Amino acid sequence: MEGQQRHFASSGTGKEAQVAFRQNADAVRQVAAAVEGTLGPKGLDVMLVGDDQEVIVTNDGVTILDKMEHQHPAARMIVNIARAQQNEVGDGTTTATVLAAALVEEGAKQVARGVPVAKVITGIRRGVRFALKRMQEKAHPIWELDDEWLLRIAYTAGREQEDIAELVLEAAALVGREKLIAKGFKLADAVIAHPRAENAVFSGLSLPGVRLHPQMPVNREGVRVLVLGDDLVPDMVNDSYAGTDAGMKKQEQLDENFREMLQKIIEAEIGLVAVEGEVHPLAEGLLTEAEVMAVAGVSREDLLRIAQHTGARILKRSALQRSSDELESLLGFCEEALDVENMGHIRIGGGAGKPSATILVGAATEEVVSERERICKDAASSVQAALRGGFLAGGGATELALARDVEKFRDSVQGMERFGVSAVAEALQRPMAQVVANAGFNPLEKVEEVKALQWKRQSHTLGVDCDRGAVTDMVEMGVVDPLPVKYHALKAAGEVSTAILRIHTVVKMKDSLRIHQK
Template structure:
């Protein structure tokens, strides 16, 4: 009789392995759960999510990137979906929900094809061909816009303001987003570029959303501490310093021995003279506003107040860089280096009381390369959501600055692409044809979800959209989620940057392809939380998170 030997133990005890079709289906299921999580947030009639962290902090939002950042995702495949949202947000600033939904649906379609015994690599090749064709078609379907065409720019920004809290105020906030980006745009290597990091956003609870405003300059959450110092300066000449206006302490311990009491007065007089010389230098170069990253003594403040010079101390480096971009000038590391050429200019500097908080406004700057937005609102959670919404709106305008092409929204482009891809699939033929047709079906998920979130029947909507798009001139027709009607999105003003759609398709396809190529998952045993501080590889603890369908703790 032949003895059956026990297979050798290769993995460490406690490790868990899932392989073959099981691994693939479990990963697909986990990714689909993430898609379902954000599905109901798509579009202007999407629902919000309330996220409560372990400390009781609350976030209320319908922003896909924020939702996926806040939830505790543990499954490896689900983490790939979170990476999609993160990449989409960092690259183009909008379209995170669309990217995640497309990736989720691509995997759903792939699961069906796997049931027909089509190899994952064949599906991936079909998806890649469909992506390349979609990118080509998007270039032909896109429209160009000039940065002087404020009407279209505002329509693009309004389409990105996907927040019911701003109902009837979309135009006002879209205008703020457009003007902010146009103020800070610059030319880099012969191409236009806008960095939204140069836009300072200050939130302060109180008043209403209508009191939100843009300042052509910088808002400092500082107050002028000396009671005798002037609070308002017109035609400001601003000295930017990275040096303390005080007698610096020595870097090593020193001992001064004074035999004569009169020498003490001489020593103090000498210190005072040094400080007076600093103020004289500032006054002589023509500065009437001083902003420093360091501190300043009471005597310096008193002397500056006497000379009618407004002073602000302990400004953060990041804020100082924004001030420099707004007012011009140069930050100097020594008062002796100050010259009139290094001074910045602002039309008006004033300390204002905003609600219960004092702030310094540096405004009316000539050609500012940094601007500020002061957001007002009655509820703290509202302020955070408005900030996220404004960042989305500014991001899409920044995308237009980089690439001046836009496309129509409302699911119109997705339906048109799906129609063209089905024609393309017939030309390709073979098993890859099925994958390309699955890609086309995936694209139609967007109008279906928009319809469902608006309270309409997705089947009726997609049938009507296909009928409209069968006529060539109707290629920009999509769903108006407020009326349920199929209308021309160009006429309705539902527009979005071409870059957003290109990135969403690319990210979704890459993520789906990556998950489809995984046929083996080996998970090591996790170390118990109380033992994680110890050496790696210690025994005990718990098994890895369930590699089943639930990707979240």
């Protein structure tokens, strides 16, 4: 017991701690190795193979990390940072992973030299905060949707697929700047894909689902829209009364009330009913006879999109008991509702609410169309991020310039925390080194060459042309990245790396404890 107390009270610089840091760093390094080869314009793809022989070929970082097998807890923490990056800005997951792995590796090196882990962690936090502040100062804002930099950003994030870049910008123009910068809206959600479909952008929504009955109209124009976040079924009597005379009488009354609700829908000339839950056969039959298009099993997220686009309110079933005038004020409107049968989608266009757009991406096969969908989502996320925060030089140029700034900042830091700051400076050189290595050049040679020229010219935009290997201005080449993508990648990498470095040892929980916590 006394030995255990000494073990957990150690300063974090003993042999046990160094072994733990090295094991954690190795686990993180293995995760980063799976995705770093995809970084940059010359990055390659990764083939993921499942037990059932499922095959996915992609260079999308979050897809690779999400699908690959992970054993070590520290590795899972890195995967979580990729998911957080994807949820926050929709792109930059590979950069975030590479930075996090580099910070863990450099931090572990400092601990191995005898620097107390607490000092390393504090230094990393200070270095990251300083780098984030300097990063914001270097950004170029974008104010208009017709800014030529948006096309370059879409082209770069879209893996240099010109058709995808054009689709994204067309959709952005339909939606408008105000909605694009609004909190909670994600242009990437507007992307759908289908094999053999033609690329297209159209005003409105395209949501998974089909009309309830084949005899319901395929197309309705100029229709009122009812959005029901509930089941469209009659209320049922309490089980304790079921089968009794009173219960049967009560149920008859509830069924009659349900018929009146349905009749109210028909009399209100509602043309489209979107239901979150189930639809009773009686409702299906009456709505079909009245030529109403009804869709069931619509997700809550899609219900919200329909409501926003058409100007409708999401209602509970009880709202159908209101007067016709009250109900009318809660309905939405759209110019067209179309069941695209070959895609299994309902298309809603010309809504009376907020403008929406749908980006339809096509390809020859299921495997290719899935990858093109992911690429298009990345491009849409990058365009939106650039509008919100501006852009910076890409290709690792900004990170390398920040590394130089952090090195200068380190000279002002007193005590052993400066070793943690040094870890940040070293880690910030990793993105360019990896991009250059993926292009087939010597990363050490090229990074040092760019560092020297950046210092000589006092530039933060110089990088490496991955075709020629020459040092050139990334902004002049059109190689730029949105500020929010880079900012969140470094911020998240700093958070997860310090969390991993704080881990002194890994202890497996008892099965009973894990079950209890679940």
